[in-house]
Structures are given as structure tokens and as C-alpha cells.
Amino acid sequence: MLSEYLDGDLDDFDCRHIEEHIADCPPCIDFIKSLRKCVQASHDFKGREECPSIPPELEGRLKAAWQAALARKK
Amino acid sequence: MESFQHRIFQYTWLMCGQREDAEEVAQDTLLKIFESFDQLQDPERVKAWVFRIAKNYCLMKRRKSVFAPEREYSLDELLPNPAGDSVRTVQVPDTAELPEQQVLRAELNAELERVLRGLPDLYRSVVLLRDVEGLSTAETAEVLDLSEDVVKQRLHRGRLALRKDLAAYLSPVNGEENK
Numbered sequence: 001m002l003s004e005y006l007d008g009d010l011d012d013f014d015c016r017h018i019e020e021h022i023a024d025c026p027p028c029i030d031f032i033k034s035l036r037k038c039v040q041a042s043h044d045f046k047g048r049e050e051c052p053s054i055p056p057e058l059e060g061r062l063k064a065a066w067q068a069a070l071a072r073k074k
Numbered sequence: 075m076e077s078f079q080h081r082i083f084q085y086t087w088l089m090c091g092q093r094e095d096a097e098e099v100a101q102d103t104l105l106k107i108f109e110s111f112d113q114l115q116d117p118e119r120v121k122a123w124v125f126r127i128a129k130n131y132c133l134m135k136r137r138k139s140v141f142a143p144e145r146e147y148s149l150d151e152l153l154p155n156p157a158g159d160s161v162r163t164v165q166v167p168d169t170a171e172l173p174e175q176q177v178l179r180a181e182l183n184a185e186l187e188r189v190l191r192g193l194p195d196l197y198r199s200v201v202l203l204r205d206v207e208g209l210s211t212a213e214t215a216e217v218l219d220l221s222e223d224v225v226k227q228r229l230h231r232g233r234l235a236l237r238k239d240l241a242a243y244l245s246p247v248n249g250e251e252n253k
Binding site for chain 2: 002003004009034035037038039041042043044045046047054055058061062065066068
């Protein structure tokens, strides 16, 4: 339920229930803060800078497939 | 196309584990997407459609390899130890970026990649789609052929596992405790 709380997916009743509990519970506050930071780190995750280049042969096939898809859409 | 390719490659790399496999799967995925683009019924669901294709190619690649059996985490393993988590503490402040904070952020990014790759597949697949790629719970459920309730449960356990492994980077800084 805590993840749903962080994602804003809980209804008012459940939100209040959690907030009433954590208001007097410093360990819970720290726990939720660290979980929120963890989720934010995943949102901000950049991954590897390097990305493999597409082999020229495949790039040609991709462009042809894309053009064909566009033509079919028209 | 490069940005699109980068997202797919990042996903396949974290799912496959090997660069060579990830490159092959990413290329297969791109080709499949482009060749079957006109089969996309609802443009609003393009992300789910793309990652469903990527996931299927990752699964096909995995079936050719040998993998350790997966097991589910229990919540007891993931929740804080009453005696305190026995980890070193690296405090990462949230304030504007200073050079040393940029270094810490890069360190967190590298550590997060390592931890993500070490997550059991059933959690990694959900965390990657929900938190890294930003798909909704419904989209993630659709891509992975799971119910939304299972997605929510695995997401929470995956996040708890990440939090546990990243605890050194997530500790509150001085003065933040009462915010």
C-alpha cells in the first residue's frame, strides 16, 4: 500500500489512514522518504550513455520498413 | 530514431544482462516494430506495444540460455531491520547540484544499474516498465500479461529490494529529518 501511496493511487480514506500513522512515527517517515528517493532515482535513471550503433544493413531495412508502414497508413 | 533505440537498448540490456544479447534483441525489436507498425491499433498505447515486443524478444533470447530459478522475496527480507540496516552511510543531499553532488548522482546511477541488474527477473521486469520507463500500472500489466494487483505487489517488493540495496545512498541528510 505504501507504493500506491507514493504513486498517488490511494483514495482519501487510505491516504488519511497512512498519514495519521506516520505523523507520530519518525521511523516510518524515514522509511517513506527513502522509498520515495528510491523511486525518484529510478525515474531519473539515465542508464548507459553509450548505445550501440545500428549496423548499416539493418538501418536500411529499418528505413524501408518504416516507409512501408507509412505508406500503408495513408 | 536514436532516442527510441536508446530506450529499447537500455531496457533489453537490463533485461538480458549481456551486451551482445541486448544488441541483438534491441535490433530484432526495432525491426519488428517498424515492420508491424500498421498493426498498432491505438497510438495512445504505443509504449505498451513497443515494450511488449521487446519483452517477448527478451524472453525468446532467455529461453536459449540457462538461468537460475527465480524465487519471490518475502517482505521480512525487505523491510528495515529493527536493529538498523547494517550499511555504510553515504549522504546524498537533494539541494542544487554541486560538482561533488554530480559525482554522487553519477555514482548512484551506476549503483542503481548494478542493483537493477541483480534484481530477480519478476521484480526487475515490473520496476523497469513502471519506474524507469514510466508506464502505468495498466500498461505494465498488459505488457507482462499480469493482473494489476500482481504488478502492484511486485512493484512494491521490487522497490523495497532496491531501497535495501541502495540504502547507503538514500539516507536522510542532516536537517532533512523533520521536513
